[in-house]
Amino acid sequence: MIEVENLTKRFGTKLAVDHLSFTVQKGEVLGFLGPNGAGKSTTMRMVTGFLPPTSGSIRICGTSVIENPTAAKRHIGYLPESAPLYNDMTVTGFLNFAAEIRGLTGTAKKEAVSMAIETCFLESVARQSIDTLSKGYRHRTCLAQSLLHDPEVLILDEPTDGLDPNQKHEVRQLIRRLGEKKVVLFSTHILEEVEAACTRAVIVDRGRIVVDGTPEELKEKSGTGSLTDLFRQVTTRDTEPETSEDAA
């Protein structure tokens, strides 16, 4: 379970995340929506213990990320936004390394790696060097490393970014399936993903949550039944000056 309270992050004078609070329960898939620069990635980086927050508290399965980061990190599987990987390793080599870092050894490690390879459809490239992989495979390799230790909490930053429609579909199915037994928090720009994969969604704008509800509730709120309309109503566009009226 993820419990975030009054989370704030300041970069210099810029307020990236502004007193954000939310909780995600077991069996829930929370979609994090919002325009670019709304603070989605920053929030996820704080929840995973990569960035220290300016203020606020984060608890993962009851363990504070700020006071006890190593213990909290054990519960989390994380897919960073750009799906970073060690290009000089093979897919299997990298997954073995990640499994060892997660404390897996011997047959447990072997099983975890082959399970992750199977779940993310990586069999055909398992022996290949990572720098020769296409973007879809790179993304799935990074997704595979987040599943190795069968974490209770999965945090995925734009998991379908850069994938083709088939791959997007598979990843959404996977998120749905994983969400039944885990806590899943994932961010996206693609509004149709909310209906395809989420049990709940929040829209973040300029570091604050502006809408929170199930996909059905969100549709109702929009008035027109379209999530795109709701999204345009509640978020600020970076192309318009903040004070001007919406000409369209």
Add this chain to the structure above:
Amino acid sequence: MKDVWTIYKRELGSYFGQPIAYAIIVIFLLLSMVFTFTLGNFIEAGDASLTYSFFLYLPFVLMVLVPAVGMRLWSEELRSGTVELIGTYPISLWSVILGKFKAAATVWLIAIALTFPIWITVNWLGEPDNLAIISGYIGAFLLACTFLAITLLVSAFTRDQVICLIVSSAICIGLVFATFDPFVRQYSKTFSPEVKDAITALGVWDHFLSLARGAFRLQDVLWFASIIIASLLGTSAILSAKRS
């Protein structure tokens, strides 16, 4: 400690899975032997020791080659974003730093150990003081580790490997030349003796040469160890500060 070992294995595999470690080891062996047989007059000198024929020239070779091994350690992680993976794994930053440092130090341990034919040769031609030679080898390895720790610190600042290479080489070159005799003679004319002594105490020659001569003094080992530890602590501080 298990985490250090996991990181160590990955880094070492990455050095030897690519041409970089082999290339640098070969260049190191070539350069150190070229110096020994030309400037060092190894054969003509008729001196059964390695101090002034072999060890004397090592700082010049190491000051540029060591940063080439260390430059990728953090720069590459920062550039590719893998620092975000490492930062969210349940391991301490300190074990990652130690693992990386030890892996690069192993590359240098291998490189320096591979100069063993010169040791065999000097034993075959004469009767050298082998303890002095061991002391010299320890000095060479400590010097490589010191330059490596400095490079590791610089690489934590930048995601650009070339900048890391240039800056850390410049620092190592500075440390070598600040106390290199011809230079010391020059600046001792301008500076007062106190300033001159302060600069000489900072540089590597005094400490490295006493080890190379076989005078194993605690203060020299402490000098190397303190620079290494300070650089590693600095690396940890920089990386933590970068995240906030």
